Amino acid sequence: MPAEHLDVLIIGAGLSGVGAAYHLMKHCPGKRFAILEGRTALGGTWDLFRYPGIRSDSDMFTLGYNFKPWTNPLAIADGPSIRRYIAETAEENGIQEKIRFQHKVLKADWCSERATWTLQVQRGEDAEPIQLSCQHLLMCTGYYRYEAGYTPEFKGREQFQGDFIHPQQWPEHFDYNGKNVVVIGSGATAVTLVPAMADKAKHVTMLQRSPTYVVSLPQGDPISAFLRRFLPETWVYRLARTRNVAMQLGFYKLSKTLPNLVRKVLLSLTKRQLGAGYDMRHFTPRYQPWDERVCAVPDGDLFKVLREGKASVVTAAIDGFTAKGIRLKSGEELPADVIVSATGLELQLFGGMQVAVDGVPFDAAKSMGYRGIMLRDLPNVAVVLGYTNASWTLKADLSSEYFCRLINHMDASGMRQCTPRDALRKVKQAPFLDLASGYIQRAADKIPSQGDRAPWKLYQNYLLDLLLLRYGRVVDGYLEFSSPQVGSAPATAEAI
Incomplete structure (x- = not known):
């Protein structure tokens, strides 16, 4: 039986994933999609963390979505209130029924001949993973390992x-x-x-x-x-x-x-x-x-x-x-x-899944961020991450909007594959995150770099990103578009 095929798969039903689904429904209304969530509930960080006093570390007017007002009188809010806000967003916009819980992605393989991602997904307690395929991946898995945090070795x-x-x-x-x-x-x-x-x-x-x-x-x-x-x-x-x-x-x-x-x-x-x-x-x-x-x-x-x-x-x-x-x-x-x-997090990209391009494992540490959203030489994938110097959702919203613009451009021009390229390799590399925090330094060999110039440089500036991502040109000379014709398109099936 052929793998169920969707236009877009969103990985993760946390703050970023629910927001990405809203933008996809608004800006790309004809796309069939689903959200794959490995856990049994939505909310991501705000459902996982249950320690005393759990709250936002920034104000909810900027941590909230750009499309849904935060009406709670508390600007710095507790975890349960944020979790309810995410759930309300999903319910109000018909996103809840698009979420497939207990669907943990184990592996994602890109095939250039078919311009298709094929995913191996562990569904609940099933003995064997199922297969799903899609043209575009929106990685909304955050940047840390959910299974365990970082704990140093303490003598005795x-x-x-x-x-x-x-x-x-x-x-x-x-x-x-x-x-x-x-x-x-x-x-x-x-x-x-x-x-x-x-x-x-x-x-x-x-x-x-x-x-x-x-x-x-x-x-x-x-x-x-x-x-x-x-x-x-x-x-x-x-x-x-x-x-x-x-x-x-x-x-x-x-x-x-x-x-x-x-x-x-x-x-x-x-x-x-x-x-x-x-x-x-x-x-x-x-x-x-x-x-x-x-x-x-x-x-x-x-x-x-x-x-x-x-x-x-x-x-x-x-x-x-x-x-x-x-x-x-x-x-x-x-x-x-x-x-x-309270010694920090274990950084992890892609939710721990294995990623390969045409059978070759993709090493994110050897790649470079493009506009802080895509990765060099990785086709049809957006990695939705937030700011380190401002509220997470400010960048997450812009990233999802930009990827929707990219999808619409590809459709309008008849292109099925889009890959950031730095063909001349003249861009100088720098650490992806300009912070000396321990959890970042520990993961220096696991995360991609950034460049010394646009569009590879990560500016950590919302106003600049607003201009570039929402209103800037999609075609900038660094995105390679193609439309492979070899092989047939996979069978399709409606999303949930």
Whole structure:
């Protein structure tokens, strides 16, 4: 029996995948498509992560879709609210019925003769994978491994008699009431967990190897709350979105242009939050702002629990675990009933699937990003990723819109295959992500590079991408279009 054929397959039903489906239905209404989701529910990150306090680390006016206003009064929202927002989007736009749950893609093979992707898909508990084929792939799988997060090797871990947890696998209904908790880490997850656990725990200690910039942002948006009295919700959303995009871009640009000034301001704001006499070495990073991500905490909740004595910060290196806690290099021991390893993610492209082009395995690490969406020498594939210096969905929306424009251009010109090429290999390579964060450095040999010039350079600039991706020319001399005629087109079947 021939493989079921669809025009487009979207891999992943998270924030990016549901958004991609909306744009595909709007801009390419005649295309047959389905969303393949390996898990049993939609939501991606916002369904997977269930640790205490899980929330957005940026405002929802920019993390929300460009087509669906965020109406919740909280600008920095909790995980369940975001998950409901994604589910509402899917339900309102008829996307829910396009999702095929428990469909994990194992392998994707491109055939140039037929201009077709053939996918091996594990469906539920079936003994044998099924085959699906399509002309275009939209990879909305994110950039990290869902099965497990990153956990360093801790000497003596097997001796520890308490509970050891990675936030990515948080146990349901886990009781930490009245216990001493040590959270290892200083990133977005750690600064979320510490205040969230402080009210129930006996004491929470954030144990960090080095400090991170932490800034307090208002959890609500009083300007939008006021404007809602007079203006339609869509107008309020657009105004807030425009304002916050400008602030994000301005802050990032200022950080890169005048890093010492921004550093001084950030440290001054932190000192004001912590109060007189607090040891600022715990919040004074060795690097400049935006060499790594800046962490936001809503209404200063982290600083509040530190001031109240419910939590504390220790900056030190770990020597190893003991039966009752963690021994530091200094010889001091931190008592712990619960240790949470908020030590980051394992980066992974394509959701872990194997990808091949005409039988040859595709090595993403040897490729280069094209417009931050496609990859050199990989035909008919968009890899939807967000920004590192702004909200994820800003870039995800633009990426999906651009790929729809590309599909329509191919249809109009009678082309079936589109591949980014750098034939002369004159573009100089640079790291794909310009951040010194540990999870990025650990995956340097797994992710593609970027170039030193357009369209291979990743600008991390929403306004520039808006102009280039939504309004710029599709044909730019770097995309190779073709229409192979060898062989016959695969059999077709309607999507769900």
